[in-house]
Amino acid sequence: MPLFGKKKKETPPPRRDTGSLPKVSPKVSPKASQKETTYFGKNLKIKGRVSGNGNIIMLGGLDGEFNLKGRVKIAQPAKIKGAVKADVISVNGNVRGSLVAQERVHLDQTARIEGQIATPSLSIAEGASFDGEVTMRSRSSQTSKPADAHAAPAFQPKTKSTPK
Numbered sequence: 142m143p144l145f146g147k148k149k150k151e152t153p154p155p156r157r158d159t160g161s162l163p164k165v166s167p168k169v170s171p172k173a174s175q176k177e178t179t180y181f182g183k184n185l186k187i188k189g190r191v192s193g194n195g196n197i198i199m200l201g202g203l204d205g206e207f208n209l210k211g212r213v214k215i216a217q218p219a220k221i222k223g224a225v226k227a228d229v230i231s232v233n234g235n236v237r238g239s240l241v242a243q244e245r246v247h248l249d250q251t252a253r254i255e256g257q258i259a260t261p262s263l264s265i266a267e268g269a270s271f272d273g274e275v276t277m278r279s280r281s282s283q284t285s286k287p288a289d290a291h292a293a294p295a296f297q298p299k300t301k302s303t304p305k
Contacts, residue, residue: 183218199234217251230260232269 185201192208219234232252242260250268
């Protein structure tokens with residue numbers, strides 16, 4: 142019986158024979174690296190091109206181009222001047238240039254965009270500001286194809302004629 146803080150000597154647990162069991166080493170899949178997220182802080186200013194696989198959250202400034210296989214979030218107070226190309230683009234900050242997404246673009250209520258957007262899916266929250274052009278094509282038709290001569294004519298609204 143231990144008194145006044147004396148401790149019993151602990152005996153280690155018995156060892157098991159693991160010689161016959163195979164050793165398992167963890168494997169990292171290529172998709173795991175695509176889920177890594179990089180943050181560019183609000184005091185960081187980048188001039189040039191950023192490319193690769195993965196996700197980026199931009200808080201600072203960019204004068205150049207993002208070209209990513211992954212997601213780009215342009216957060217408030219970021220200011221981008223140039224082109225942003227990614228699978229998914231979400232904007233809360235300011236962009237002057239082009240946004241090209243393979244899947245979708247979302248403009249949040251604090252987004253301020255001046256330029257072009259090309260994406261198969263676009264959502265614009267109330268309060269967002271967008272001044273520019275939008276091109277929407279399905280993902281399969283993002284490559285340029287010749288115009289179809291048999292395509293239906295563009296929609297023409299009917300006007301009421303008034304008798305003379």
